[in-house]
Amino acid sequence: MGGVGSDANPPGTADTALESVHVLGDETRRRMYAVVRRAGRPLTRDEAAAGVGVSRKLAAFHLDKLVDAGLLRAHYEHTDGPHRVGRRPKLYEPSGVTVQFSIPERRHELLADLLMEAVLTETRSENARQAAVRVAAERGRALGAAEREATRPGRLGAERGLTICERMLERHGFEPIRETTTRVRLHNCPFQPLTAKAPDLVCAMNHAFLAGYLDGLQATALRATLAPRPGECCVRISPADA
Structure with a gap:
């Protein structure tokens, strides 16, 4: 599902999260x-x-590694007036990024975000279920419309549309698998194990989100x-005439 909070890794940053975990594997760097x-x-x-x-x-050395991984940001100290002598010191502070990494990928914060909006x-x-499904559809539609605006793909046939859709599904942790040239099944639900508590609700939200995305x-x-x-x-993505 689309959208994350500003303090979380954005969708599609599993590689970034893995790099952050690798960087923090060094004890001195972690400290x-x-x-x-x-x-x-x-x-x-x-x-x-x-x-x-x-x-x-x-x-x-370690601070610059943390900056490269996106965990810290660096800037030079602001000075007032032209009379300060010497080089301005470089300052480091947290970037605001929250590192989350799991295999298979989990996106509990996305589900929580949509339920909160609902x-x-x-x-x-x-009722609560109807609101959750509506919000999921609206989020998916907005994501699809934004992607169309960014890529301007023209008229989309099933195969080309599926290729674009697969990229979004991969970013959001659904692990798409091509069954045919125009059919994809989703190997992973990124909202497990929470899905087990309300499978009908989460399935309805997933369906609404993906249908909304295709619409947008x-x-x-x-x-x-x-x-x-x-x-x-x-949910599975199939040709409309199948």
Whole structure:
């Protein structure tokens, strides 16, 4: 499902999350990241080095690795007036990125985001389930429309539309598998194990989201259908005339 909070890795960043996990595998780097996060203000290299008990040169190496991985951001200290002598110190602070990594991929925060929006926008004519399905469809439609605007693919046949759709499904952790040139099943439900608590609700939201996405993308040659299989997502993408 589309959309994430600003403090989470955006969709499609499983490789980025894996890189972040790899970077934090180094104990010194992990301690330095913790020092910067807990400081409550940007730190210089000297301060970070002192906090971990390493040399300034080694601290600079680890801090730059954390910046490259997107876990920290760096900037130079702002100075007022033209009279300061010497080079401005480089400051490091948390980037605001939350690292989440799992195999198979899980996107519980996306489900929570949609359910929260459903609660906040539920109308008097809806019950909770109807609001959740509506929100999922709206989010999918907006995502599809945005992708169409960005890529301007023209008229979409089933195979071309499926190729574009597969990229979105991959980004969102559904693990699409081509059964034929125009049919895809979804090997993973990114909302497990929560799905087991309300399978009918989550399946209805998944179906609404994917149908909305195809609608926004204007992929009229394709349709989302419910096709439950044990251990997989309950939705399949098929030709509209199948």
